[in-house]
């Protein structure tokens with residue numbers, strides 16, 4: 001399978017990298033994080049490489065590596081860099097390429113370039129990663145509305161956290177999105193626990209690529 005699958009989220013820290021690692025493993029895909037903001041901790045590329053046990057040929061280098069752990073537009077400005085959308089063309093891959101955004105759908109890369117503008121340009125389906133905890137209904141529906149208003153196809157929603165059945169159901173019903181599954185909070189998150197929990201909690205048949 002080739003093509004692109006975008007992983008975005010309702011916010012930063014919701015679990016996009018963890019879900020990306022699970023998807024890359026389950027789909028035999030490759031991974032690309034176009035813009036990494038923050039280099040002092042483990043980067044998203046390093047985390048996916050570790051959690052999915054990827055060889056280098058399945059992980060593409062970032063187009064931009066910024067030191068500042070902040071919104072990409074701010075990190076870039078701080079470092080005297082202007083993010084050029086032409087450099088954000090996805091790399092060639094024989095495999096499905098999972099592309100991870102940063103933060104949420106309307107995070108700026110430059111003024112006035114948003115991640116959503118790149119998603120629309122890439123013309124690829126999006127997996128929206130959302131928390132299950134309180135507040136997620138509003139954040140999820142806002143993200144869905146922002147994607148739909150730009151005609152960006154939504155492949156489905158991936159929940160992360162403890163089960164909150166009513167919130168999950170409400171988001172899928174009002175937002176008219178497919179529920180791909182839920183990854184519970186894992187007290188020890190590693191290759192084994194992640195892929196076992198993902199296999200139990202997700203139905204990739206629902207991912208209509």
Ligand SMILES: Nc1ncnc2c1ncn2[C@@H]1O[C@H](COP(=O)(O)OP(=O)(O)OP(=O)(O)O)[C@@H](O)[C@H]1O
Nearest residue numbers: 012013014015016017018102103183184185186189
């Ligand atoms: N299911 C889970 N169980 C345990 N820890 C998790 C789980 N999902 C995410 N985490 C942890 O929560 C933190 C944030 O997750 P993650 O890095 O995937 O967020 P993100 O949405 O990719 O953030 P960013 O916007 O910075 O890319 C990480 O430390 C990650 O290991």
Ligand SMILES: C[C@H](N)[C@H](N)CCCCCC(=O)O
Nearest residue numbers: 012037038069070071102103
């Ligand atoms: C630095 C962080 N871990 C992410 N990579 C970037 C998150 C940007 C969020 C911007 C915002 O919505 O305020």
Ligand SMILES: [Mg+2]
Nearest residue numbers: 016017044100
């Ligand atoms: Mg991430």
